[in-house]
Amino acid sequence: MGLYDFTFYDLIHRNAVCYDGKPAWFEAETGATTDFSAFKTQVDCLAAGLQKAGIRSGDRIGVxxxxxxxxxxxxxxxxxxxxIVVAVNWRLSENEVAFNLDDCTPKMVFADNEFGETITSLRDRLPSVDRFINLTDNGPLDAFDDLLDDAPFSGxxxxxxxxxxxxxxxxVAGRPRGALLSHANLLCASLHLNHCFNLSPDDVHLxxxxxxxxxxLFMAVCAFHAGALNINMAKFDADKAVDLIAAHKASLLFDFSPILGSILDAGEKNGADISSLRAVMGLxxxxxxxxxxxxxxxxxxxxxxxxxxxxxxxMGRYDDCPGSAGRAIPLGRVELVDDADNPVPPGQAGEITLQGPMVFKGYWNLDKDNDQxxxxxxxxxxxLGRFDEKGFLWYAGRKPEKxxxxxxxxxxxxxxxxxxxxxxxxxxxxxxxxIPDPKWKEAIKAVCVCAPGQSVTAGELIEFVGQRIARYKKPQYVDFVESLPEKDGAIDREAVKQRYGGKQPGNS
Incomplete structure (x- = not known):
C-alpha cells in the first residue's frame, strides 16, 4: 500500500477494527452470520491460499x-x-461463459455446484486456467476449503x-467487452452511495x-463500507425477500423493474410489514x-x-424532480456534447459524457474501443440526455450506433x-x-422476413434463440412480414421501428 493508496482490502482491514464483532453478512439460505473481524480472517486465509497457489498481482480469477x-x-x-476477479453472468449460455472467461485468460476459475458441470465441460477451451475450484463445499471441482491457508498473510x-x-x-456487433474497474472506482462509488442514502451501521441492505x-457488487460494498449488515440472497424470490425485510428490518435495496413491484405484491399478499424499507434506488x-x-x-x-x-x-431523490435521473454526482463532471464534442446548451439533447474518478480503466485488450x-x-x-435549467438530467435515448x-x-x-x-x-x-414494456421497462422485439419456401413460428424462433445465447436475450415479440423497408439499398431500421414498435397487442 502506497502512502496515498486505499484499496478494498484496506477497507476490510479498517472495518475489522471499527466494527469488531458486529454482523457484516447474513446468508439467507443457511442462516449463518459472519461479523466484520471474522470476514477479514476468512479473506486472509483465502488470500494466503491463493498466493501459495501462485496468484500474483494482475492475475485474473474467474468466478x-x-x-x-x-x-x-x-x-x-x-x-x-x-x-482481478472476472465476474461472469451465470445466466449466459455455455459458449458465452467460455468467451468471457477465455477473453481474460484467468489462472483460476471458481464455480458453484450448479455450474460445476458447465465449467468442467469447458476445461479444454480455457488453456490459461491452472486450477478449477468449487465456490461451495461440494462439487466436481477442487475443494474450496483445501485452498485456505491459516498462515499469516503478507501481501x-x-x-x-x-x-x-x-x-x-x-x-457490440457480437463481441462482449470486459470493463475493467479499479479499487478507486469501487470505493468512490461506495462513498457516493453512502452519501446519497445517509447510511449508518444501523442500516440493513437486502x-x-x-x-x-x-x-x-457496489451496493454490497457500500453497505459493508458503512458498517451495515448485508442480507444475502443467492437468487431473488419475492416472498422470501419480504420475509427477510420484515425479519431483519431491511432498510435498503437496489431495484430494476419488476423487482420492487413483486416485493410490494408479496407484502400485500402475506400481510408483511416492510415499512423499514426507507431507501430504494433504481429504475x-x-x-x-x-x-x-x-x-x-x-x-x-x-x-x-x-x-x-x-x-x-x-443520482438524486425521485421527489426532487419526478421523471429525471437526478443531478451530476459530487465527484463527476457530466457534460452533454454534440457529434463534434462541443457542449450543448440546457434543454438541448447531447451525448452524456463523464470525467472523474468514477470512469472505468477501459475495455480489456480493446485499445481501439478505448481510444473511441x-x-x-x-x-x-x-x-443521450438533456439538462434542464436546474441541472437535472433527462434521459433522451441512445445514439444510433449504440x-x-x-x-x-x-x-x-x-x-x-x-x-x-x-x-x-x-x-x-x-x-x-x-419496445416499451410495463413489466420489464423494455422488451425485445424481432421483425423477420422468411426465406422463400421456409416457415417458422414465433414460439419456435424464440426458443431457437434462447438455446444459443442467454435466455434474457431472446425476443418476447416476433412479427413476420413480407418485406422490410429499405433506404439507399439497406434496411431502414428507423422505419421498421416506427412501423412495428410501440405498444404491442396484449401489452398493457
Missing amino acids: VGKNSLAFFTLYGAAAALGA EPVSANDGLVIIHTAA NLLPLFHVAG DTPETIERYRKTTGGCFYVMYGQTETSCLTT TFRNGRHHTGD ELIKPGGENVYPAEVEKVILEHPAVSQTVVFG
Missing part, C-alpha cells in the same frame, strides 16, 4: 456463481493480492488504481442483485414508485449510469440477437429493437 459469502470473500482476497503493495474486477458488458452485476415506473412511497413512507432514488461509470453518473470512448479526455457513454435494449436491467445489443436469428434457416432478414 461463475450465485451470491454467497464465498463469492464476496473472493473479491476481498483478490483485492489483498492485487488480482505485496496494491495501488488504488489497480484493477479489481472485470465485468463484461453487452455484445443484497438481491447478483455480484457479477455492477449494481449488485422503475412512476406507478410502482408511488405505490412504494405510500406503502413504506420511504424515499426512492433515481440515477443514470453504466458499468463503465462505476454504476453512477447522476475516451476521445478528447471524456468517457462517451453513447447515451442501439441497446435493457430488459429488467440487463444489457442486450440488437446485433447480437440478430446474428443468432439469422442462423435459423427459415429467416432471411431481421431487425431487432426495444
Whole structure:
C-alpha cells in the first residue's frame, strides 16, 4: 500500500477494527452470520491460499456463481493480492461463459455446484486456467476449503488504481467487452452511495442483485463500507425477500423493474410489514414508485449510469424532480456534447459524457474501443440526455450506433440477437429493437422476413434463440412480414421501428 493508496482490502482491514464483532453478512439460505473481524480472517486465509497457489498481482480469477459469502470473500482476497476477479453472468449460455472467461485468460476459475458441470465441460477451451475450484463445499471441482491457508498473510503493495474486477458488458456487433474497474472506482462509488442514502451501521441492505452485476457488487460494498449488515440472497424470490425485510428490518435495496413491484405484491399478499424499507434506488415506473412511497413512507432514488461509470453518473431523490435521473454526482463532471464534442446548451439533447474518478480503466485488450470512448479526455457513454435549467438530467435515448435494449436491467445489443436469428434457416432478414414494456421497462422485439419456401413460428424462433445465447436475450415479440423497408439499398431500421414498435397487442 502506497502512502496515498486505499484499496478494498484496506477497507476490510479498517472495518475489522471499527466494527469488531458486529454482523457484516447474513446468508439467507443457511442462516449463518459472519461479523466484520471474522470476514477479514476468512479473506486472509483465502488470500494466503491463493498466493501459495501462485496468484500474483494482475492475475485474473474467474468466478461463475450465485451470491454467497464465498463469492464476496473472493473479491476481498483478490483485492489483498492485487488480482482481478472476472465476474461472469451465470445466466449466459455455455459458449458465452467460455468467451468471457477465455477473453481474460484467468489462472483460476471458481464455480458453484450448479455450474460445476458447465465449467468442467469447458476445461479444454480455457488453456490459461491452472486450477478449477468449487465456490461451495461440494462439487466436481477442487475443494474450496483445501485452498485456505491459516498462515499469516503478507501481501505485496496494491495501488488504488489497480484493477479489481472485470465485468463484461453487452455484445457490440457480437463481441462482449470486459470493463475493467479499479479499487478507486469501487470505493468512490461506495462513498457516493453512502452519501446519497445517509447510511449508518444501523442500516440493513437486502443484497438481491447478483455480484457479477455492477449494481449488485457496489451496493454490497457500500453497505459493508458503512458498517451495515448485508442480507444475502443467492437468487431473488419475492416472498422470501419480504420475509427477510420484515425479519431483519431491511432498510435498503437496489431495484430494476419488476423487482420492487413483486416485493410490494408479496407484502400485500402475506400481510408483511416492510415499512423499514426507507431507501430504494433504481429504475422503475412512476406507478410502482408511488405505490412504494405510500406503502413504506420511504424515499426512492433515481440515477443514470453504466458499468463503465462505476454504476453512477447522476443520482438524486425521485421527489426532487419526478421523471429525471437526478443531478451530476459530487465527484463527476457530466457534460452533454454534440457529434463534434462541443457542449450543448440546457434543454438541448447531447451525448452524456463523464470525467472523474468514477470512469472505468477501459475495455480489456480493446485499445481501439478505448481510444473511441475516451476521445478528447471524456468517457462517451453513447447515451443521450438533456439538462434542464436546474441541472437535472433527462434521459433522451441512445445514439444510433449504440442501439441497446435493457430488459429488467440487463444489457442486450440488437446485433447480437440478430446474428443468432439469422442462423435459423427459415429467416432471411431481421431487425431487432426495444419496445416499451410495463413489466420489464423494455422488451425485445424481432421483425423477420422468411426465406422463400421456409416457415417458422414465433414460439419456435424464440426458443431457437434462447438455446444459443442467454435466455434474457431472446425476443418476447416476433412479427413476420413480407418485406422490410429499405433506404439507399439497406434496411431502414428507423422505419421498421416506427412501423412495428410501440405498444404491442396484449401489452398493457
